[in-house]
Amino acid sequence: xxxxxxxxxxxxxxxxxxxxxxxxxxxxxxxxxxxxxxxxxxxxxxxxxxxxxxxxxxxxxxxxxxxxxxxxxxxxxxxxxxxxxxxxxxxxxxxxxxxx
Amino acid sequence: xxxxxxxxxxxxxxxxxxxxxxxxxxxxxxxxxxxxxxxxxxxxxxxxxxxxxxxxxxxxxxxxxxxxxxxxxxxxxxxxxxxxxxxxxxxxxxxxxxxxxxxxxxxxxxxxxxxxxxxxxxxxxxxxxxxxxxxxxxxxxxxxxxxxxxxxxxxxxxxxxxxxxxxxxxxxxxxxxxxxxxxxxxxxxxxxxxxxxxxxxxxxxxxxxxxxxxxxxxxxxxxxxxxxxxxxxxxxxxxxxxxxxxxxxxxxxxxxxxxxxxxxxxxxxxxxxxxxxxxxxxxxxxxxxxxxxxxxxxxxxxxxxxxxxxxxxxxxxxxxxxxxxxxxxxxxxxxxxxxxxxxxxxxxxxxxxxxxxxxxxxxxxxxxxxxxxxxxxxxxxxxxxxxxxxxxxxxxxxxxxxxxxxxxxxxxxxxxxxxxxxxxxxxxxxxxxxxxxxxxxxxxxxxxxxxxxxxxxxxxxxxxxxxxxxxxxxxxxxxxxxxxxxx
Numbered sequence: 001x002x003x004x005x006x007x008x009x010x011x012x013x014x015x016x017x018x019x020x021x022x023x024x025x026x027x028x029x030x031x032x033x034x035x036x037x038x039x040x041x042x043x044x045x046x047x048x049x050x051x052x053x054x055x056x057x058x059x060x061x062x063x064x065x066x067x068x069x070x071x072x073x074x075x076x077x078x079x080x081x082x083x084x085x086x087x088x089x090x091x092x093x094x095x096x097x098x099x100x
Numbered sequence: 101x102x103x104x105x106x107x108x109x110x111x112x113x114x115x116x117x118x119x120x121x122x123x124x125x126x127x128x129x130x131x132x133x134x135x136x137x138x139x140x141x142x143x144x145x146x147x148x149x150x151x152x153x154x155x156x157x158x159x160x161x162x163x164x165x166x167x168x169x170x171x172x173x174x175x176x177x178x179x180x181x182x183x184x185x186x187x188x189x190x191x192x193x194x195x196x197x198x199x200x201x202x203x204x205x206x207x208x209x210x211x212x213x214x215x216x217x218x219x220x221x222x223x224x225x226x227x228x229x230x231x232x233x234x235x236x237x238x239x240x241x242x243x244x245x246x247x248x249x250x251x252x253x254x255x256x257x258x259x260x261x262x263x264x265x266x267x268x269x270x271x272x273x274x275x276x277x278x279x280x281x282x283x284x285x286x287x288x289x290x291x292x293x294x295x296x297x298x299x300x301x302x303x304x305x306x307x308x309x310x311x312x313x314x315x316x317x318x319x320x321x322x323x324x325x326x327x328x329x330x331x332x333x334x335x336x337x338x339x340x341x342x343x344x345x346x347x348x349x350x351x352x353x354x355x356x357x358x359x360x361x362x363x364x365x366x367x368x369x370x371x372x373x374x375x376x377x378x379x380x381x382x383x384x385x386x387x388x389x390x391x392x393x394x395x396x397x398x399x400x401x402x403x404x405x406x407x408x409x410x411x412x413x414x415x416x417x418x419x420x421x422x423x424x425x426x427x428x429x430x431x432x433x434x435x436x437x438x439x440x441x442x443x444x445x446x447x448x449x450x451x452x453x454x455x456x457x458x459x460x461x462x463x464x465x466x467x468x469x470x471x472x473x474x475x476x477x478x479x480x481x482x483x484x485x486x487x488x489x490x491x492x493x494x495x496x497x498x499x500x501x502x503x504x505x506x507x508x509x510x511x512x513x514x515x516x517x518x519x520x521x522x523x524x525x526x527x528x529x530x531x532x533x534x535x536x537x538x539x540x541x542x543x544x545x546x547x548x549x550x551x552x553x554x555x556x557x558x559x560x561x562x563x564x565x566x567x568x569x570x571x572x573x574x575x576x577x578x579x580x581x582x583x584x585x586x587x
Binding site: 003007008011012014015016017018019027030031033034035037038039040041042044046049050051052053054055056057058061063071075076078079080081082088090091092093094 | 196197198200201293294307333336337339340399402404405406408409416423424425426427428429430434435436437439440441442443445446449454455457458459461462465471472474475476477478479480481482484516517520531532533557
């Protein structure tokens with residue numbers, strides 16, 4: 001096994017995903033196949049080889065620190081799922097059912 | 101208006117000569133879409149009202165001969181954001197998302213006064229090679245509706261191949277333009293990384309993503325790339341190099357052009373018919389005066405594992421933004437903030453997206469980072485060096501685009517690793533940031549075979565010139581699919 005069901009569960013927590021028991025079984029199997037596939041990289045000798053993180057003709061881009069008009073607030077809020085008086089509405093951070 | 105008998109230039113001439121108006125062209129295009137797309141299912145959203153209004157405006161203002169694309173309909177892959185027009189990335193998590201600004205490529209098409217007729221299907225967040233990962237519908241191959249159109253730009257490819265449009269924009273992270281172009285017998289180009297702005301393209305693998313044109317001919321493709329390419333201050337990875345008119349040198353001859361044929365690209369599970377078509381293409385190039393020699397890209401077979409680690413790692417980071425708070429799907433009956441994140445993401449993302457987020461998160465985790473992400477980024481360097489070694493002596497690389505023609509719908513969807521291996525011939529091009537093109541090079545059992553041309557960075561002109569010469573010397577691109585008994 002390249003990855004155990006418990007490890008898959010842990011990774012899911014890091015990624016803010018949750019799975020039912022059936023899904024977990026399916027994902028664990030598939031993740032195991034995928035990780036086994038990518039593990040073939042271990043046979044490549046990469047001693048002293050630098051990493052490639054971009055293939056862009058990269059350079060630092062600077063701009064003048066000048067104020068420019070921002071996006072209209074109402075427009076910005078257009079796709080907010082729940083709003084109230086111009087603010088984004090979210091449930092309480094603390095689970096209310098646990099307070100009692 | 102029969103798009104099978106026209107190209108962008110003939111349509112442009114018709115508009116300039118007033119043989120037909122932009123309004124008539126647009127109306128006719130929607131008529132064709134409504135008839136043919138019942139079988140193909142390539143569109144997610146039609147932009148009819150706005151398109152009709154835009155066409156009327158173009159007619160009113162008139163079209164000069166210099167405006168080669170004005171008044172001509174175009175379709176847009178639904179991961180390219182369009183102001184005021186629903187953009188979903190074929191994901192439930194963005195089902196009702198209405199962007200408040202345009203992608204830079206959209207601003208450019210609007211400046212060229214093309215008519216956006218609608219948004220085209222894809223695998224969710226461009227993750228997949230069959231369109232079966234769309235949350236909304238499965239687009240069908242234009243040549244056989246029991247087969248996949250490829251992916252992730254399956255919608256654009258099938259719409260163009262079925263004669264609903266002459267031009268569409270796709271995106272390509274690991275082959276998402278070239279593979280569906282091959283499966284549908286059209287021309288698809290992934291430009292050099294940095295040639296086209298990624299601003300407003302829903303991010304998947306930011307070091308790999310590029311927007312590119314999908315058309316039925318090489319010249320049309322070059323026309324469209326000329327319109328969308330160029331530096332953009334909103335994307336600092338976009339190149340400041342001047343953009344040539346990619347159509348200007350199309351008909352130059354290719355005598356003396358040195359073409360490399362990578363041995364590894366003919367070995368890695370390539371079907372005999374596909375291999376034969378590519379060897380025939382090599383002969384065609386030789387007849388046209390080019391030299392074709394076998395070359396080696398020794399790290400090719402590591403392209404797929406490198407890609408799935410790097411693209412998934414970048415995706416796991418890019419997709420953190422879908423948290424149910426500011427936009428997109430929010431799960432109902434949630435008790436607390438953590439629930440909003442976890443349940444919105446778990447209910448909003450499809451399985452393939454979850455697999456990639458999981459693989460990416462795993463690869464970037466403490467304890468696995470060095471063995472996975474860093475290792476992949478190092479092997480990526482070796483893949484880049486392989487290409488550099490070949491391009492020291494060759495102008496272009498020739499290969500198949502895919503190992504096989506389009507497969508049956510449902511055939512591979514339950515085997516992710518098998519599905520991933522389909523991209524083995526296209527992925528290295530993205531890893532090295534090179535331009536790549538797929539164009540029609542034959543048929544096997546009635547299904548199109550795609551040939552891939554790869555150029556050095558910013559070598560699109562060479563690629564287009566060779567592609568155009570090949571197209572002029574062959575008639576594969578003239579074949580037309582029969583869609584449900586008619587065409």
